[in-house]
Amino acid sequence: MDKIETVQEGNVTKVLTHLNYLKQERLPTQWCPGCGNGIVLKLVCQAMEKLDFSQKNTVMVSGIGCSGRSAGYFDLDSIHSVHGRAIPVAEGIKNANPALNVIIISGDGDLLGIGGNHLLHASRRNTNISIVCIANSIYGMTGGQTSPTTEQGSKTLTTPQGNADTPIDVQAILKAHNSYYARTTVFHFNHAEKCITESLQHEGLSFVEIKTQCITNDGRRRGFKNAYEMMMSYKENYKINSKTDTLEHNEIGIIK
Amino acid sequence: MAKKQGIVSIDHKRCKVCGICVNMCPVKNYTIKNHKLHELGQCIACLQCERYCPDMALVIDIKNDKDTSTG
Numbered sequence: 001m002d003k004i005e006t007v008q009e010g011n012v013t014k015v016l017t018h019l020n021y022l023k024q025e026r027l028p029t030q031w032c033p034g035c036g037n038g039i040v041l042k043l044v045c046q047a048m049e050k051l052d053f054s055q056k057n058t059v060m061v062s063g064i065g066c067s068g069r070s071a072g073y074f075d076l077d078s079i080h081s082v083h084g085r086a087i088p089v090a091e092g093i094k095n096a097n098p099a100l101n102v103i104i105i106s107g108d109g110d111l112l113g114i115g116g117n118h119l120l121h122a123s124r125r126n127t128n129i130s131i132v133c134i135a136n137s138i139y140g141m142t143g144g145q146t147s148p149t150t151e152q153g154s155k156t157l158t159t160p161q162g163n164a165d166t167p168i169d170v171q172a173i174l175k176a177h178n179s180y181y182a183r184t185t186v187f188h189f190n191h192a193e194k195c196i197t198e199s200l201q202h203e204g205l206s207f208v209e210i211k212t213q214c215i216t217n218d219g220r221r222r223g224f225k226n227a228y229e230m231m232m233s234y235k236e237n238y239k240i241n242s243k244t245d246t247l248e249h250n251e252i253g254i255i256k
Numbered sequence: 257m258a259k260k261q262g263i264v265s266i267d268h269k270r271c272k273v274c275g276i277c278v279n280m281c282p283v284k285n286y287t288i289k290n291h292k293l294h295e296l297g298q299c300i301a302c303l304q305c306e307r308y309c310p311d312m313a314l315v316i317d318i319k320n321d322k323d324t325s326t327g
Contacts, residue, residue: 012263012264012265012315012316012317013317014315014316014317015315016306016312016315019312022312027269027270027311027312028269028270028271028272028311028313029310029311031310032272033272033273033274033275034272034274034275034276034310035274035310036310037310038309038310038311038312039308039310042310042312186308189307189308226274226275226276226279227274227275227276228275228276228278228279228280231276231308
């Protein structure tokens, strides 16, 4: 069966050093083929390597959901917290030991839907933690229900005629308290890495919203054939804005 | 000016055959046969597949021939 093996395999001397932040014996991840969560994992690892974060003084917190599993893949102290309550847990860790770097990786349903109230008060308290929100615009793990970031008119499991409501304006919540907010996509790899690196350096609350594809429960209902087409739709639909202070719904950029 | 060449290593235990690299590759270096990813040896080391592989299954090494004047 293995007759067409790669010809030069074994000659590769390059080692991806940023993957040392992951428990590599746990790979492959449990996510579906084509899921963008793995790319976000890689982005966070690269940003951490760039800033020389040590594995001893970094804590990873996550909520519940597909993306909640990501904390378990890091070779760091990590907490898989209760649904929607990743931010209070992270704030508690930071207040108990301010020397730690606390990073949250969680989904949009967890951070903005179930734990939306905690985000409001976290932005008011402005604790020095970094939030990486994997926004796939649905509740992916439970089958693809409408979430707070679902675009208007988008078909999901619970809105077969298209979503009637507008998505939540996270930007306004964080801007009201002068927190760091960045929106980016997994396709814009360098931009996303820059956003995460700056958010880890930022003093105070920082929130990075990464648009990520979910082909299994979201893309197939909206007529995409594979994960690549969804990534290309990010390329077409989102433009980088580095000039104005407010991002439109189809723009990506950083607001400080 | 010689073309850059890459050496591709595929970790078949990690690869889930999602097809992102197959579509992303500008020289169509990958193909899927019998639910397994194969590499055809035309890599130009653009590193797009390594960057966008969600399962960290691909590592591309740039082949050094003779001209290593830059480093």
